[in-house]
Amino acid sequence: MPFIGNINLQMKDVTGTGVAVRKGNDSVLCEVPYEIRILDAGFLSEIIKLQQVIIEGLPRGEMLQPFSESFMKEHIGKKGFILGVVSGGRLIAFRNVYFPDIDDPEWNLGIDLGLPENSLCKVANFQMVCVHPDFLGNSLALVMNRHAISILRKIEPYEHLCATVSPYNFWNIRILLDTGFAVMKLKKKYGGKLRYIVHMNLKNPDRFSSTPELQISLTDFKRQKELFEEGWCAVQLSGKSVNDYDACPNIAFEDTLKILEIGFVRQPCTG
């Protein structure tokens, strides 16, 4: 059964606070307090504005699947929830969670992963995560992921947490792996965009070997596809980002892509 009810009322206690460092245009750093909340529809226009800021700054356009305002609105209420990081009344980051219909081939990622039909009603998605450029580097995405998981663990019936991520989006791949996801598949989604599909079992966490058996270049998609088809999954991203983002962000991004490797293990042990 899908989640029925008002998550905002049920989950008031699941909020958090923290302090983030803001990097302004003048490169002056300052610390600001924030709180994490489940957002209501009053934040919709801020969510859309923040999404637009992020889209304009992406090194590759295909890294993010933009959402319309009406689709974003669906996430607020019965079909999901959006966690927001709010500082001084301003939205500085958000993370969407979505409860897809069981027969939705686009958004029910359990279908892509070949989950049994009776598990498709237990699928929840991490849909989109955005952090305002002034607040990057505060691990806000990881913090929101952990909050969202603690919410999902309290509500029935969700068991399979899934997400898609562009294989070029090494920042978010690393965060998803640190959150506890494993990459299970690489395929085209959203009208031809290459995506990893990641999965985490919320009720019976998978146990993976902590040491990858194979390291593959992040951009060797052919070899990765073969490994996924043979039943391997990816659990680690290694290699350091080239750090000259302030001077030439696009070159730094492309250079980083060339040196990163993704670590594969065989499917998890059961039990």
Ligand SMILES: CC(C)(COP(=O)(O)OP(=O)(O)OC[C@H]1O[C@@H](n2cnc3c(N)ncnc32)[C@H](O)[C@@H]1OP(=O)(O)O)[C@@H](O)C(=O)NCCC(=O)NCCS
């Ligand atoms: C994915 C994302 C939310 C992560 O943001 P975050 O939580 O601030 O990331 P982290 O705190 O883990 O950042 C770790 C490091 O990577 C850097 N980094 C993260 N995202 C970056 C980006 N988009 N551009 C440049 N550097 C980035 C941080 O500055 C930090 O560097 P440091 O260690 O030198 O301080 C952010 O990159 C983003 O909003 N991306 C655009 C939207 C997107 O692609 N979302 C995912 C698909 S839905």
